[in-house]
Amino acid sequence: MTEPTGQPVTDSGVRLSAAIDQLLLAETRELDRDQSDVRRQLADEQTSYLADMTYLAERIRDGADRADEQTIERARTAIDEVVDRHRSRVTALTTTTARLPSLLDQLHDAVTSANGVGNGSRGPHRSPLNSTAVEVLTDIRRTVVDPDADEPQQLHVALAAWRPADVDAAAEKAERWVIDARAIVSPARWTEAARPCPNCGTRHVFVTEDGQRIRKAAIQVNLTEGYAACIAHSCSAWWDRTRFTLLAAALEHEDVPT
Numbered sequence: 001m002t003e004p005t006g007q008p009v010t011d012s013g014v015r016l017s018a019a020i021d022q023l024l025l026a027e028t029r030e031l032d033r034d035q036s037d038v039r040r041q042l043a044d045e046q047t048s049y050l051a052d053m054t055y056l057a058e059r060i061r062d063g064a065d066r067a068d069e070q071t072i073e074r075a076r077t078a079i080d081e082v083v084d085r086h087r088s089r090v091t092a093l094t095t096t097t098a099r100l101p102s103l104l105d106q107l108h109d110a111v112t113s114a115n116g117v118g119n120g121s122r123g124p125h126r127s128p129l130n131s132t133a134v135e136v137l138t139d140i141r142r143t144v145v146d147p148d149a150d151e152p153q154q155l156h157v158a159l160a161a162w163r164p165a166d167v168d169a170a171a172e173k174a175e176r177w178v179i180d181a182r183a184i185v186s187p188a189r190w191t192e193a194a195r196p197c198p199n200c201g202t203r204h205v206f207v208t209e210d211g212q213r214i215r216k217a218a219i220q221v222n223l224t225e226g227y228a229a230c231i232a233h234s235c236s237a238w239w240d241r242t243r244f245t246l247l248a249a250a251l252e253h254e255d256v257p258t
């Protein structure tokens with residue numbers, strides 16, 4: 001073990017526990033609610049808010065007429081409360097907090113759902129996510145679970161109790177797990193072009209995913225990251241977002257019936 005004097009040791013320790021937390025803790029996410037669903041309730045809230053504010057403004061005017069400082073002060077305090085209440089009501093109406101399982105549980109879910117019968121994932125968008133999730137889980141298990149333990153350890157428990165000798169390497173590994181897991185549970189959106197690659201002329205490529213040979217279009221477009229690439233073996237054509245128009249024009253010119 002390294003002397004606890006070096007700064008990197010502390011940093012790695014923090015990074016490691018942050019990565020483990022990300023894998024183990026339930027996640028919450030603020031989501032916008034469907035506005036049509038809450039429009040009437042928002043209108044009601046608006047009406048009652050305006051009524052309250054009008055009444056309190058009258059109280060302040062009334063207090064001023066009678067030079068009654070106490071009434072003015074009370075009305076001002078009430079206005080602050082009404083504003084706070086209105087804000088929290090609007091927030092409650094328009095957003096909702098989604099409680100997601102931990103990243104590790106989401107990985108487990110990715111494995112089981114992709115294994116499901118008849119999920120119709122044999123199309124061109126069939127993804128190798130299932131096997132990737134298995135790989136990540138296997139790597140975590142191999143790294144953190146003690147194979148000589150008396151009783152089989154649960155992965156969550158083993159990960160939480162993990163005390164690696166090399167904290168630097170462990171932090172790097174754990175951060176890699178988080179990145180891989182995130183890519184699996186919220187994968188990039190892909191689409192593909194049915195036309196031949198303007199660079200090499202390849203139209204379809206056969207790839208093996210999960211042991212199955214499937215046909216894919218050569219031009220694959222990653223909508224999340226904003227790039228397109230030809231996946232033919234001999235071709236390295238690649239287009240970033242700024243060159244999409246160029247690619248579209250090139251594809252248009254390929255006068256091949258689809």
Ligand SMILES: [Zn+2]
Pocket residue numbers: 197198199200201202218230231232235236237
């Ligand atoms: Zn190509």
